[in-house]
Amino acid sequence: MRVLVALGGNAILQPGQRGVAAEQRENVQKTVEQIVRMIRASHEVVITHGNGPQVGAILIQNELGSAKVPAMPMDLCGAESQGLIGYMFCQSLENTMRREGIEGREPVCLVTRVEVNPDDPAFSHPTKPVGPFSTEEAARKRMAETGEHWIEDAGRGWRRVVASPDPTGIVERNVINTLVSKGFVVVASGGGGIPVVRRPDGSLEGVEAVIDKDLAGERLAAEVKADVFMILTDVPAVSVNYRQPGERRLHRVTADEVEAFEREGHFKAGSMGPKVKAALRFVRNGGKRAIIASLNDALEALEGASGTQIVP
Numbered sequence: 001m002r003v004l005v006a007l008g009g010n011a012i013l014q015p016g017q018r019g020v021a022a023e024q025r026e027n028v029q030k031t032v033e034q035i036v037r038m039i040r041a042s043h044e045v046v047i048t049h050g051n052g053p054q055v056g057a058i059l060i061q062n063e064l065g066s067a068k069v070p071a072m073p074m075d076l077c078g079a080e081s082q083g084l085i086g087y088m089f090c091q092s093l094e095n096t097m098r099r100e101g102i103e104g105r106e107p108v109c110l111v112t113r114v115e116v117n118p119d120d121p122a123f124s125h126p127t128k129p130v131g132p133f134s135t136e137e138a139a140r141k142r143m144a145e146t147g148e149h150w151i152e153d154a155g156r157g158w159r160r161v162v163a164s165p166d167p168t169g170i171v172e173r174n175v176i177n178t179l180v181s182k183g184f185v186v187v188a189s190g191g192g193g194i195p196v197v198r199r200p201d202g203s204l205e206g207v208e209a210v211i212d213k214d215l216a217g218e219r220l221a222a223e224v225k226a227d228v229f230m231i232l233t234d235v236p237a238v239s240v241n242y243r244q245p246g247e248r249r250l251h252r253v254t255a256d257e258v259e260a261f262e263r264e265g266h267f268k269a270g271s272m273g274p275k276v277k278a279a280l281r282f283v284r285n286g287g288k289r290a291i292i293a294s295l296n297d298a299l300e301a302l303e304g305a306s307g308t309q310i311v312p
Contacts, residue, residue, distance in 0.1 A: 002180070003038060003302060004226040006217035006278075007031060007049040008233040011295055012085060019053055025088055032092040034232075034298040039097065039105055039185065041299060046180060046224050047089065048217045051081040051191030059131035074130070074162065075194050075206025082111045082190040089187045107185040113171040114193030114216050116209065120165035128164040128210045133157030163209040165195065167216045171204065173223040180224055192216040214278035222285055229282040230302060231275050232295040238276060238308040240266045252309045255283045279310050288312075 011031040017023045038045055055077050062071040072080075086109025093107035126149045134142070139150035139158035153159040170176065170189060179186050192211030196204045214231060221229040237249040240261050250258070258280055267273040272292075279290035293300075293307025301307035 001227040001302075002044040002046070002225065003228045003230055004046050004048065004217060004221035004224060005035060005038075005298070006214055006221075006229070006231045007047065008231070008295070009050045009052055010234040011049060011232065012088075013053045019057060024054075025092070028085075028088045029092050029096070031295060032089065032096050034295060036093070036096050036100060036102070037299040038302060039102060040100065041302075043302065044180060045185055046176070046220065046226065047185070047187045048189045048213065048220055049085060049089070049187070049191070050213045051078070051085060054085060055081040055191060056131065063132050073206065074208045074210070075196070078191055078194045078210075079111050082194070083109070085190050086111070086187045093185060104183050105185050106183070107187065108179060109187040109190075110172055110176060110179070112176075112189040112193045112220075113196045113204065113206075114167045114189060114211055114219070115169040115171055115204070116165035116195050116197060116207070116211065117168055118197040118199075118207075120163070122163040122165040123207075123209070126161040126163045128162050129153055129159045130162055130210060131160050133159050163207075164212060165209055167193065167211050167219045170216075170220050170223050171196065173220075176220075177224055189213075189216050189220045212274050212278075214274045215281070218278040218282045218285075221282055221287065227288050228291060228302065229279065229287055229289075230291040230293065230298070231279065232293060232298055232301075233275065234295065236294045236297065236306065238267070238272060238292050240264075242266070242272070250308045252304075252311065254311055255280055258310055283310055283312050 012024055012027050013019055058077045090107040090109050136158050142148055149161050150158050151161050176186055176188050192213040193216050195207050195209040195211050197207055239247050239249050241247045267276045275292055282290045290310040291301050291307050297306040
């Protein structure tokens with residue numbers, strides 16, 4: 001099968017860790033060992049991943065260093081994070097496959113742009129917090145000087161917010177499909193991809209925004225014609241009544257059943273909601289199966305033995 005594997009944040013950085021390079025490399029290696037199990041089982045694998053902590057660190061570094069070197073806009077910071085995470089995955093994939101005698105499946109990272117609609121309502125209502133916290137005085141000064149949007153964030157200080165528009169297409173889809181057809185293991189669209197808009201003359205331009213990584217993963221899965229869209233996270237399955245009386249894990253369910261649970265409010269916006277939305281979108285758009293499962297049970301979930309399996 002051709003499988004689009006969308007990795008959650010735990011694939012690169014675990015809760016409580018500082019984010020030093022050694023920690024991230026160790027986590028990536030553990031993740032790669034699960035992915036290589038799927039490759040060894042003869043599945044075609046395309047990988048995408050989150051970048052929240054990494055791009056957050058880059059934005060803080062930008063802020064702290066801005067007195068000495070110019071700060072970069074968010075599209076360039078996103079590209080930087082794709083490169084550093086993709087490098088870690090490619091290095092670990094190549095070394096692991098070489099050690100296990102897997103040939104002809106060379107890994108490659110592609111810095112990926114994802115197109116969004118310039119008229120997306122999200123641009124009028126930015127909601128995605130990014131970068132460091134600040135004082136109210138400094139935040140209001142930045143808003144007056146730059147036109148940025150800042151909000152008070154749960155008593156922790158003020159923080160910048162940007163738009164989170166819906167992805168409409170993967171710019172590099174033809175390149176990715178060519179690489180996959182030739183046997184490469186492609187790492188693409190990290191962190192939701194670099195958001196770009198198409199201007200009236202057909203040119204592309206990066207924008208200050210963050211695309212949800214799971215929705216971008218679904219778009220990538222559709223454009224590489226994946227049989228399965230697999231979201232690997234830190235829980236064994238999707239649950240209804242999560243952490244409440246009557247909690248129940250969902251195993252094999254139809255899209256209609258999941259949508260009914262969604263309408264009842266079981267999947268919160270800040271946690272499982274985007275994952276369920278992306279999985280449903282994949283199945284509704286013609287995908288054969290979407291999976292939400294634990295990173296540690298990747299091959300078992302692909303074989304249908306664990307995780308939540310969403311079918312048409």
